[in-house]
Amino acid sequence: MLQSVPSSDELTDLVGTTDRMxxxxxxxxxxxxxxxxxxxxxxxxxxHLLLEDVPGVGKTTLAKALARTIDCTVGRIQFTPDLMPSDLTGVNIFRAQTNEFEFRPGPVFAHVVIGDEINRASPKTQSALLECMQEGQATVDGRTYRLPRPFFVVATQNPVEMEGTYPLPEAQRDRFMARLTVGYPSVEAELAMLDQQEASDPLAGLKPVTDAEHVARLVDVTRRLYASAAVKRYVVDLVGATREEPGLRLGASPRAAIQLLRAAKGLAAIDGRDHVLPDDVQQLAPSVLAHRLLPSTESRLSGRSTESIVEGLVARVAVPTADVAGVGARRAV
Incomplete structure (x- = not known):
């Protein structure tokens, strides 16, 4: 079924809401x-978003701030080595009064799920999120339950070199649309933070600026943004280049291509455009692709990161230049 591109009113509403957030x-x-x-x-x-950096730089603060800007349900999971899969998805409890089992949902049954230090849990527990993140559902004791929409997982992790961490399996990393590094703030930003938090916690005064139903509508608007055949081919060429790169022993999956295009639509929507540009793809390629790749032994020994490899591919892969917006043909997608 053909869908028209978003109207100017829909884009105006989206930009206004995201600006407030x-x-x-x-x-x-x-x-x-x-x-x-x-x-x-x-x-x-x-x-879904993976935030990776050393402790104390604001990973969890960012996740909590995002959750508080939306009037929605929020699930918080503190990952620890003894955490079990049922602690995430929920359990069936037998009620003697009714002689029946009652399902008690876990913290994943929320619009925004904050997973703190996800790589401190065992791979078995980490894998409990696979079905939730990919299919928007959870299966407990053979019964499948739908998760609310929107469903957004923001997970934080410490660098794998730190004590008490388990590397995320490749299948788990592939479920995250993007991995971002928070980094240290500038001197000016850190001084402003000290002034701001000297007497109170700014999170305490944060109020919702939208609700879950509105965010779900904005997600639908974003999906309807137009991507020309040239832009889609550029995404495929960029992802395909990772599979032929000698500095990698595992390239990006087809899921990576799908998520790179969707993420580019998200960036275009924030900028108020009804179409995707190659610039959107280039800006997001390192964040969307790098965490899915496995470097070769030579790359690891030479200290070459997957981010730098993706940046090199972005510089080498030819960028479409003609009619990338598809102005003449942009009637429906």
Whole structure:
């Protein structure tokens, strides 16, 4: 069934809502506008986000700030080595009064799920999120339960070199649309943070600027953005180049191509455009592709990261130049 591209009113509503969300989050997470912008793009693309960095740089704060800008249900999971899969998805409890089992849902049954230090849990527990993140459902004791929509997982993890961490399996990393590094703030941003948090916690005063139903509509609007055949071919060429790169022993999957295009639509929507540009794809390629790739032994020994490899591919793969917006043909997608 053909769907028309978003109207100007729909795009205006989307830009206005995301601007309010961005302003609220940046009141708490100071000095990182691009980080906040990409986070919102992943939300609009109906993906999931992995935040990786050393402790104390604001990973959990960003996740909590995002959750508080939306009037929705929020599930919080503190991952630990003894956490069990049922602690995430829920359990069936036998009620003697009714002689029946009653399902008690776990924290994944929420619109926004914050997974703190996900790589401190065992791979068995980490894998409990696979079905939830990919299919929007959870199966417990043979029965399948739908998760609410929107369903957005924001997980944080410490670098794998740190004590007490388990590397995420490849299948788990592939479920995350993007991996972002928070990084240290600038001197000015850190000074502003000290002034801001000297007497109170800015999270405490954060109020919702939208609700879950509205976000779900914005997700649908984002999906209807137009991507020309040239842009889609560019995405496929970029993803295909990772499979032929000698510095990698595992390239990006077809799921990576799908999620790169969706993320690019999210970025275009935030900018108020009804179509995707190659620039959107280029900006997001390292964040969307790098965590899915496995470097070769030579790359690891030479200290060459997967991010730098993707950046090199972005510089080498030919960019479409003709009619990327498809102005003349953009009637329906």
């Amino acid at each position: 961005r302003s609220a989050i940046e009141h708490v997470v100071t000095g990182r506008p691009e980080l906040v912008r990409t986070t919102l793009a992943v939300l609009l693309a109906e993906g």
